[in-house]
Amino acid sequence: MxxxxxxxxxxxxxxxxxxxxxxxxxxxxxRSITSWHGVALLNKDGSFSIKRKKDLSKNLKLSSKTINGIICRYHIEN
Structure with a gap:
């Protein structure tokens, strides 16, 4: 097009x-990061952010939610 x-x-x-x-x-x-170069993180305050996986703590919980039929995975901050 x-x-x-x-x-x-x-x-x-x-x-x-x-x-x-x-x-x-x-x-x-x-400090820009796109979603295909990072992972979603659910912060303690309930907000989401995108972080580089290498910068995350190794002991975060992995979770997922289905949105419009698509499984969306994210990490939960402790």
Whole structure:
């Protein structure tokens, strides 16, 4: 779709999309992390954040929730 409308353009996207032929990844902020490079963490205050798995404590509990038929896994902060 993009190529037919804008054949000489470069498509920038922070999200993976299968219909893109050529894509240039961009960093949205110095501490930016995308969901496919990190894991979801349920914080003690009930909020969610995305963290790099290597930066998480090894003793976190792994849980999951089905949302719209998709199993979403996340770690729970102790």
């Amino acid at each position: 993009y190529k037919s409308k804008f054949p000489k353009s470069i498509h920038l996207s922070a999200h993976y999309q299968q219909d893109i032929g050529k894509k240039v990844g961009i960093v949205l902020s110095p």
